[in-house]
Amino acid sequence: MSPDGPGASPDRADPPPPPIRPVARAVLGMASAISRLSRRTGFGSGSVIGGQFAVLVHRRLLSQLTAGRNVALVSGTNGKTTTNHYLARALGTRGPVATNADGANMDAGMVVALGAAPDATNATLECDELWLPEVLRQVGEAVVVLLNLSRDQLDRTQEVRAIASLWRDALATCPTRAVVANADDPLVVWAAGGALEGPGARSITWVGTGSWWTLDATGCPACGGRIRFGPPQGWSCPSCGFARPSCDLWLDGDTLCTASDETIALPLALPGRANQANAAMATAAAARFGIGTQSAVTALAGVDDIAGRYRTETVDGQQVRLLLAKNPAGWQEALEMVDSSDAPAVVSINARIADGRDPSWLWDVPFERLAGRFVVASGERRHDLAVRLGYAGVDHACASSLSEAVAVVQRHSGRHRDTVIDVIGNYTAVQDHIGEVDR
Amino acid sequence: MSGATRDTAVRIVLLYPELLGTYGDGGNAIILAQRLRWRGIDAEVISVGADDAVPTSGDVYVLGGGEDGPQVEACRQLAAQGVLTRAVAGGSVVFAVCAGMQLIGTEFPGPDGAPVAGLGLVDCATVRTGEKRAVGELLTTTDTGFDIGELTGFENHAGRTRLGPDARPLGVVEAGVGNGSVGVNADGIRTEGVVAGDGAKVVGTYLHGPALARNPRLADLLLGWVVGELPPLGVEHRQVDEEAGLLRDERLAAVRAGNLDGVLHRTWKDRLLGRN
Ligand SMILES: [Zn+2]
Numbered sequence: 001m002s003p004d005g006p007g008a009s010p011d012r013a014d015p016p017p018p019p020i021r022p023v024a025r026a027v028l029g030m031a032s033a034i035s036r037l038s039r040r041t042g043f044g045s046g047s048v049i050g051g052q053f054a055v056l057v058h059r060r061l062l063s064q065l066t067a068g069r070n071v072a073l074v075s076g077t078n079g080k081t082t083t084n085h086y087l088a089r090a091l092g093t094r095g096p097v098a099t100n101a102d103g104a105n106m107d108a109g110m111v112v113a114l115g116a117a118p119d120a121t122n123a124t125l126e127c128d129e130l131w132l133p134e135v136l137r138q139v140g141e142a143v144v145v146l147l148n149l150s151r152d153q154l155d156r157t158q159e160v161r162a163i164a165s166l167w168r169d170a171l172a173t174c175p176t177r178a179v180v181a182n183a184d185d186p187l188v189v190w191a192a193g194g195a196l197e198g199p200g201a202r203s204i205t206w207v208g209t210g211s212w213w214t215l216d217a218t219g220c221p222a223c224g225g226r227i228r229f230g231p232p233q234g235w236s237c238p239s240c241g242f243a244r245p246s247c248d249l250w251l252d253g254d255t256l257c258t259a260s261d262e263t264i265a266l267p268l269a270l271p272g273r274a275n276q277a278n279a280a281m282a283t284a285a286a287a288r289f290g291i292g293t294q295s296a297v298t299a300l301a302g303v304d305d306i307a308g309r310y311r312t313e314t315v316d317g318q319q320v321r322l323l324l325a326k327n328p329a330g331w332q333e334a335l336e337m338v339d340s341s342d343a344p345a346v347v348s349i350n351a352r353i354a355d356g357r358d359p360s361w362l363w364d365v366p367f368e369r370l371a372g373r374f375v376v377a378s379g380e381r382r383h384d385l386a387v388r389l390g391y392a393g394v395d396h397a398c399a400s401s402l403s404e405a406v407a408v409v410q411r412h413s414g415r416h417r418d419t420v421i422d423v424i425g426n427y428t429a430v431q432d433h434i435g436e437v438d439r
Numbered sequence: 440m441s442g443a444t445r446d447t448a449v450r451i452v453l454l455y456p457e458l459l460g461t462y463g464d465g466g467n468a469i470i471l472a473q474r475l476r477w478r479g480i481d482a483e484v485i486s487v488g489a490d491d492a493v494p495t496s497g498d499v500y501v502l503g504g505g506e507d508g509p510q511v512e513a514c515r516q517l518a519a520q521g522v523l524t525r526a527v528a529g530g531s532v533v534f535a536v537c538a539g540m541q542l543i544g545t546e547f548p549g550p551d552g553a554p555v556a557g558l559g560l561v562d563c564a565t566v567r568t569g570e571k572r573a574v575g576e577l578l579t580t581t582d583t584g585f586d587i588g589e590l591t592g593f594e595n596h597a598g599r600t601r602l603g604p605d606a607r608p609l610g611v612v613e614a615g616v617g618n619g620s621v622g623v624n625a626d627g628i629r630t631e632g633v634v635a636g637d638g639a640k641v642v643g644t645y646l647h648g649p650a651l652a653r654n655p656r657l658a659d660l661l662l663g664w665v666v667g668e669l670p671p672l673g674v675e676h677r678q679v680d681e682e683a684g685l686l687r688d689e690r691l692a693a694v695r696a697g698n699l700d701g702v703l704h705r706t707w708k709d710r711l712l713g714r715n
Contacts, residue, residue, distance in 0.1 A: 358593045360648030363466030383686035390679030
């Protein structure tokens with residue numbers, strides 16, 4: 001794969017970014033004062049509030065803070081925080097990096113991250129799916145990394161397709177430096193294709209991630225026909241010929257392969273196929289910054305904690321590992337990650353606005369995979385989970401908090417004190433558990 | 440026919456999950472099958488993909504919800520095969536939720552809003568009224584002669600459904616929208632869902648997705664139509680109904696406290712997409 005654009009030379013240091021302009025600096029100063037005040041008064045974690053103030057009073061702040069830097073924007077339904085961490089680690093081999101590692105993925109979080117790293121020439125920003133078009137318009141030439149699109153919140157209909165259209169239109173109208181896209185998600189491929197349509201068509205790096213979630217993509221985004229998924233690793237629409245593009249980089253088991261015949265082992269500290277896909281996407285994006293495949297892989301392989309998730313913690317003497325799964329595709333990935341164990345597990349869901357208010361999707365998740373293990377259902381919607389687990393034939397009990405869940409596990413089988421209990425939860429449920437652990 | 444004397448498994452046919460399965464609707468087939476197995480009655484779930492032949496010998500046909508385009512496609516394929524119509528005439532049970540319910544009626548709105556002919560398995564017609572999409576908790580009481588208590592679930596639909604003289608409602612709306620303004624009957628009662636009035640074993644509801652998870656007595660009503668009187672669940676399988684009871688208590692309490700969710704809480708995501 002040939003790197004392109006500024007910063008492409010692997011052996012020369014990147015030129016420093018231009019200094020932040022006085023007005024922007026003043027706004028950022030006020031923003032961080034607001035954040036400090038908000039933290040001190042206990043009103044939330046703070047950083048986003050300051051950022052919200054900053055983007056409100058200075059409309060061109062994001063545009064100014066990214067000017068003169070090499071920026072990557074990472075978006076998709078699942079894996080954007082992890083991929084962004086991976087890419088930041090790879091870019092770190094070239095010097096300081098600005099990144100919204102905390103997952104604050106709207107413009108407010110981005111300006112805070114950029115303002116905190118004024119000397120970083122390279123920036124990688126996780127971007128909410130729906131904000132991507134607006135951020136693209138403000139940032140201008142960026143490397144756009146498109147991971148996947150799947151159903152996230154069931155009380156919003158047609159959202160997945162609407163987002164794909166927004167992406168496609170934005171890529172057709174905004175200048176981008178390059179697009180790095182998942183070739184195994186038809187919706188992403190269709191959206192990325194916008195980059196080839198607009199004025200000044202841009203090149204696309206296609207990555208074969210081996211996605212296996214196809215439930216949301218059976219309708220062809222190009223013609224409405226039905227996409228056929230079939231071996232070997234392909235998909236196509238018989239009605240219009242829309243099909244998987246050939247890849248520049250792909251996963252073959254635990255190995256990363258490139259079109260230039262490199263094969264590189266992927267010894268990741270994070271578990272699961274989904275994280276291998278995230279690593280492949282980050283590696284392909286890093287190449288657009290002039291970072292070689294092996295250097296990128298070496299740098300990112302050691303990442304083992306994503307904003308508290310995957311972290312192993314001790315709760316009342318019990319080791320637990322927190323895994324996030326926001327939607328059916330994410331749950332399928334998470335259940336695969338924990339498949340090798342027969343230890344008890346905790347599953348936890350809420351149905352707040354950020355999660356979607358309708359947990360019907362539980363019935364699209366193959367909880368049958370947990371059969372044979374003792375499982376504790378937790379979170380505000382634990383009764384929905386309990387019923388689901390019951391019909392899946394999974395031995396289970398309920399608990400209202402993480403520490404109560406741990407107590408239930410220990411009452412059930414004390415011998416598991418020495419093993420790590422996997423805790424899988426959706427968005428706000430995991431946030432609650434991280435809060436419980438940190439308290 | 441009694442469960443104990445059946446010599447073949449009860450066949451539960453899940454129709455077109457990739458067209459009609461956007462809300463976990465496949466759960467209804469799992470629930471029906473498990474509640475039979477837990478009583479010692481063999482059951483198999485047959486999942487029918489789009490373009491596949493629909494089995495003629497199903498005991499229960501289950502249809503789920505879906506978007507407008509796939510709904511029309513599912514209806515077209517079912518109409519072309521004619522299997523479902525013959526199966527209903529032969530005494531098979533149909534349980535259809537949301538888009539599935541709309542397409543077994545006489546007509547429903549297509550993607551452009553123009554009416555599309557339904558399968559006509561039951562006497563109801565779905566129309567667009569210009570009212571906003573119904574999204575949120577739905578709670579009904581049943582006064583339809585079935586002793587199955589309140590029905591609780593989540594609804595998410597744009598259409599409103601008018602019942603014809605040959606149909607009766609499944610429930611009476613206590614909270615939520617259900618069949619909506621056009622579904623208010625001559626007595627001023629707000630109706631929900633549809634039950635065939637001509638003795639056919641056809642039930643439709645706007646309780647979408649895994650409606651039977653919260654309503655095990657509705658599941659047992661449908662199964663009773665297939666196998667006759669159902670023995671009670673064994674002790675080792677009662678946990679699931681106890682937990683369904685806790686789930687029902689929680690949802691009923693939330694709804695009766697005025698918490699109907701959904702459209703009341705709009706996020707910036709909705710605003711960006713211009714959702715109402
Ligand atoms: Zn097509």
